[in-house]
Amino acid sequence: MSSTAMSDLGQQGLLDITRSLLQQRDLSGVCEALTQLIKQAGLAERVAILLWQPGNQRVSYHASATCAPGKSGEEILLAQGPLHRLLTRPDALNCDYQEFCAAWPTLTNNPLYPEFGRYVLLPLAQEGRIVGGCEFIRDNDAAWSEKEFQRLQTLTQLVAIVTEQFLTRLSRSADRQQLRLERDNFRILVDITNAVLSRLNIDELVSEVAKALHDHFHIDAISVVLRSPQPGKLDVYTSHYLDGEAPLHDVAELDERGSLSEQIFKQQQMMLLTLANLNQLPQGDRQLFSLWGNELQSLCLLPLMSGSTTLGVLKLAQRNEQVFTASNLRLLRQIAGRVSIAVDNALAYREIQRLKERLADENKVLTEQLNTLDNDFGEIIGRSDAMLTVLRQVEMVAQSDSTVLILGETGTGKELIARAIHHLSHRREQRMIKMNCAAMPAGLLESDLFGHSRGAFTGASAPRVGRFELADKSSLFLDEVGDMPLELQPKLLRVLQDQEFERLGCNKLIRTDVRLIAATNRDLRQMVEDRAFRSDLYYRLNVFPVQLPPLRERPEDIPLLAKAFTHKIARRLGRQIDSIPAHTLRTLSEMPWPGNVRELENVIERAVLLTQGNVLQFSLPEMLYRPTAQPGNQGELPQEGEDETQQIIRILKETNGVVAGPKGAAQRLGLKRTTLLSRMKRLGIDKDVLV
Known part of the structure; x- marks a missing residue:
């Protein structure tokens, strides 16, 4: 626009100037257009727009790039300059260079204000309040005439209109950008929430968390750190995105002591590290970087909280540290909250499954015991010296946790003695767990004793809790321990010595507090000599041996046992038997009873079934029947006249x-x-x- 046109501003001229200013991209462009305009009109050589920022008490300075290159932006120094005076006294500020320097000495020699001739600052008003000022600077010291001053005021009014439009446009743009950011963040939160909340398996949950974080943030390594059931240990589930979209999943067990995760568990605060030297990291955390050739540069750890409890740690490692910006960290905190809920659910589900498995196994063991246990035989029957000696031994050893080895022939009541030891011990509140080593196939014995994880062997479709784990804080009765396979004996020895074991197919140590009671009808000492039983296990079992006498060595107990069995069996069968003939009791007492108490009970049951009245009747031929000895087991015959x-x-x-x-x-x-x-x-x- 020519100086002539500028000297005679009409309505069309104002519209043209306003349109020209509004076409600029930013306020610096507005100042550039104004500078050309005022130079053509001879009004000034420089122009700048100063906007007050009440939120941070600063001044935003905007000028032509040719007048103040690189100086547009927020300036703390200007907050106490001419604009501050304009805000307190909203009149035009008009002065020369000497007056300017005297009023604001801090701006002397400032690059924004090289030596000039004349300076004027006019207020920019919007909706009745001062929002800034428009300053004009002349190189010569000639004062503006009244007409020139009016033109400057007119231009300032146009600048106020244009500035308001620009600020409104910027505000709307910022609002739109903020809305887009909030929308995108909301979508990410919804995606991650949908992905993880339906996962109740820890491994699957961590994989989904890793995939979602990698998809949205391109994070290279994602770990979820949980406390292990083993004290002082951490279970670390990690997904490494080494090759495109195919992650490498890893599960490791690390020491909690001295780790970064330990700090998160204690402080419950986010930690962000930019790593210049891996040696600064604890040894356990350093392993995360081994797969990456030490390329990872930044590490972010976020606590996974449930109320005031720290469930675990979300650990994120990245080669590009720019991913952990302030806005991303705010979003990652929200994501950690969603992951916390999913981890809490998964841990609760895992505990429920563990308890269900334990309950199922306990029910199975209880069913087995109920099927074989004589619930009515609640007391040991015997007043003979041999049995009284055994009972004194039981009383002596019961209160200790020492291993007990019960020796005796088949049918002497070894399980009954084991139950008596348990019920007299401090573990009596817990149910005694029983297992017969001879009744279990050799291939399944180890699984039944120590349990197995899913997939440990063909057919292991679900994890199983073993007898040693079920017997924690209780007693485990191993019947027929002499029939345990030789290859399984070292593992039993280890449990007895260290009180820890591993499930089949799992390398995690499980600690247990079990009191072992073993029983056998075999000669373990001879088996050791024959190398059919390990000597070290024999010595470990033989801490406190209890030798049960066979029934033929305590004939005085036979009448008591016969009467007890008769009463119990008759009640079970719904029969009424009041007495046993004296000669029958004498006959029973004189018999050798190779099957011991079990044989006596069977004979009594057979007699109860055959009895017609109230007096127990015996069929002596049936009672005295013995199976024919097998060839090779008959033994030498006595010589003539030899008893x-x-x-x-x-x-x-x-x-x-x-x-x-x-x-x-x-x-x-x-x-x-x-x-x-x-x-x-x-x-x-x-x-x-x-x-």
């Missing part, structure tokens, strides 16, 4: 007093070692005297 005592003495002399073993007296007589020793005791034979 049982003489035969035993002769064979003992011939074997030099050796009772057990393939060439011992018991083998030649076709008897068990314990049976021969019982007969020798009954007949008063001392082998040491004979040799």
Whole structure:
């Protein structure tokens, strides 16, 4: 626009100037157009727009790039300059350079204000309030005439209109940008919430969290850190995005002590690290970077909270540290809140599943025990010296946690003694867990004892809790321990020594507090000699041996047992039997009972079934029946005129007093070692005297 046109501003001229200013991209462009205009009109050489920022008490300075290159922006110094005076006294400020320097010495020699001739600052008003000022500067010191001053005021009014339009446009743009950001963040939160809240398996949950964070933020390594059931340990689930979209999943166990996660658990605050040296990290956290060739540069740790409790830590590692901007960190905190809810649900589900599995296994064990347990046989019956000795031993050992080895022939009541030891111990509040080593196939015995994880072997579709885990804080009764496979014995020994074990298919140690009670009808000492049983396990089991006498060695207990069995069985069968003939009791007491108490009970049950009236009746031929000895097990026949005592003495002399073993007296007589020793005791034979 020409100076002539500028000298005679009409309505059309004002519209043209306003349109020209509004076409500029920003306020610096407005100042550039104004500068050309005022130079053409000879009004001034420089122009600038100063806007007051009440929120931060600063002044935003806008000028032509040719007049103040690189100086547009917020200036703290200008907040105490001419504009501050204009805000307090909204009149035009008109002065020369000397007056300017005297009023604002801090601006002297400032690049924004090189030496000039004349200065004027006119207020920019919007809706009746001062929002800034428009300053004009002349290089010469000639004062503006009244007409020139009016033109400057007119231009300032146009600048106020244009500035308001620009600020409104910027505000709307910022609002739109903020709305877009909030919309995008909301979509991310919804996506992650939908992805993780339906996951109840920890591994699947961590994979979904990692995928969502990588998709939205391109984070390279994502970990979820949870406290392990083992004290002092952390379970770290990590997904590394090394190759495009195919992540590498890893599960590790680390020490909590000294780790960054330990600090998060304690402080419950986010931690952001920019790593210049990996040696600054604890050893456990340094492992995260091993797959990346030490490329990762920044690490962000966010607490996963449930109320005031820290459930775990969300650990994010990134090669580009710019991902952890202030806005992204705000969003990541919100994401951590959603992940916390999902982790809380997954942990609760895992605990429910563990309790369900434990309950199912306990029910299975209880069913097995109920099917084999004689619930009515609640007391040990016996007043013989041999049984009183056993009961005193039970009372002595029950209150300790020592391992007990119960020895005795089949049917002598070893399980009954084991239950008595448990019920007299401080563990009696917990149910005793029982397992028969001879009744379980060798291939499944280890799984039944120590449990297994899912997929440990073919058919292991679900994890299983073993007997040792079920017996925690209680007693475990291992019946027929002599039949345990040789290859499984070292693992049993380890549990007894260290009180810890591993499930099949899992390398996590499980600690347990179990009191072991073992029983066997076999000669473990001989098995050790024959290398059929480990000597170290034998010595560990044989801490406190309890030898149960066979029934034939305590005949005075047989009438008591017969009466008790008769009463119990008759009640169960709905029969009324009031008495047992004296001669029947004498006959029972004189029998050898190779099957011991179990055989006696079976004979009594058979007699109850055959009894017609109220007096117990026996079929003596049925009662005295013994199976024919198998070939090879019959033993040597006595010589002519030789009774049982003489035969035993002769064979003992011939074997030099050796009772057990393939060439011992018991083998030649076709008897068990314990049976021969019982007969020798009954007949008063001392082998040491004979040799």
